[in-house]
Amino acid sequence: MRWLPPAYVAFVLLLEPALPMQWPVSFLLIALPVTAAYTLGPVSVAAVTVVAVAIEGTLAGTPCCSGRNIHQLWGRHYVGAYIATALVGILGVALAAHRQRQERHLVRANSVAEALMRTLLRPVPHQVGRLLAAGLYRSGEVGTMVGGDLYDIRATDAGERVIIGDVRGKGLNAVRTVAGILGTFREAVYNDADLPSVAQRMERSMAREAAEIRDDELFVTAALVEYDAPAGRVTIVNHGHIEPVLISCGEVTALIGPPALPLGLGTLVEERPVAYTHPFTPGDVLLLCTDGLIEARDDTGAFYPLLDRLRLRFTFDSAPGPADVIDFLNTDLPRHTRVFHDDVAVLAIAPDDSPPGDR
Incomplete structure (x- = not known):
């Protein structure tokens, strides 16, 4: 499932030029950190969050990429999207850390159970x-x-x-x-x-x-x-x-x-x-x-x-x-x-x- 975050970004980038300019599809990137938290570790989720904000800014105000005016980069709605993405990124980092702890706990529990089963069910x-x-x-x-x-x-x-x-x-x-x-x-x-x-x-x-x-x-x-x-x-x-x-x-x-x-x-x-x-x-x-x-x-x-x-x-x-x-x-x-x-x-x-x- 590590392909999910790149696939999500590719989907947004392909969707952006296909829709009218007044439809800022880049807002969909707010969910990217949570998507990454299902498969990546906390550090990787933090990096994905930075990438998501950078792509949002690029799509919001770079004329060569979006056709919008560069002054829209700091528009109220876009700034709100940056902040929301950062907050969701913090949540994603916490979720990724919790998931890794649970996975380690499950691995330890399974290891103990397997050792017990090997003792019980001897060859x-x-x-x-x-x-x-x-x-x-x-x-x-x-x-x-x-x-x-x-x-x-x-x-x-x-x-x-x-x-x-x-x-x-x-x-x-x-x-x-x-x-x-x-x-x-x-x-x-x-x-x-x-x-x-x-x-x-x-x-x-x-x-x-x-x-x-x-x-x-x-x-x-x-x-x-x-x-x-x-x-x-x-x-x-x-x-x-x-x-x-x-x-x-x-x-x-x-x-x-x-x-x-x-x-x-x-x-x-x-x-x-x-x-x-x-x-x-x-x-x-x-x-x-x-x-x-x-x-x-x-x-x-x-x-x-x-x-x-x-x-x-x-x-x-x-x-x-x-x-x-x-x-x-x-x-x-x-x-x-x-x-x-x-x-x-x-x-x-x-x-x-x-x-x-x-x-």
Whole structure:
């Protein structure tokens, strides 16, 4: 937008000779300092103010430029315009200084939030316990990685436990909830015997946070997964989240099971969340994602066809790895949508069938 002040001046200079002499278009330059304050710093706005007054004087009383008498340079109306431009220039300098302070404050706040998000959403390791893993994260906030999506993988005595979730809202307001829910998950997975118990502890944590911030509509959709390597299966608890997608033997299937309300809304019912299981053996890949992936739109407004795209890519690939799936989505999704309006988090996991000594 730095082109705006020069464009504004060019517009006035082109308009001046096109109108009758009795129409002093140079008065439009009074607004130039405020226009410059949107994009330039205080010193530059002050310089623009001086230039605006100089151009006003030139157009007011220079015969070669305006055809007016040189004595009009100090006419009452023109002097009033000079003074008004100077006063508006002072206002523009103040506005520019205030804008720069706000920008610096926002940059600092975003930097702190991004540092926190990097701490919370740590890079997905290649291997966690007996699982191979890969992940992808894109924030819906342009230019930042601050968002409301979350994920984590932990190796516990009960098996490898995974969470992926989506906090209502996004940006800085969602960071606190992300921190709270991940902190509870990381504690619960080591202490609670099964996934429904983990989910119930997270539900209680969400209820406390909602009471603290007085937000009755605070909730998190989440899918919890536990991998039992000896049994060759996964156990899933789904709290209003997108169903996990299984890629197995060239087939792509959404694992649909008993739904539960999102975390934070459990007080509406008194039922314990129900877990369901599915075989999960070497060669399979389980894909977990947030709604930012399937709701990404193309130029026509069509949603990203996740299952169709996965089938097209992996139907003839009997044993892709988690990294293969993530790499495909990381290149295919930007071809479908140019602008991400929501956070996108994707997690892919697969059993590790290598001998324990090779892990």
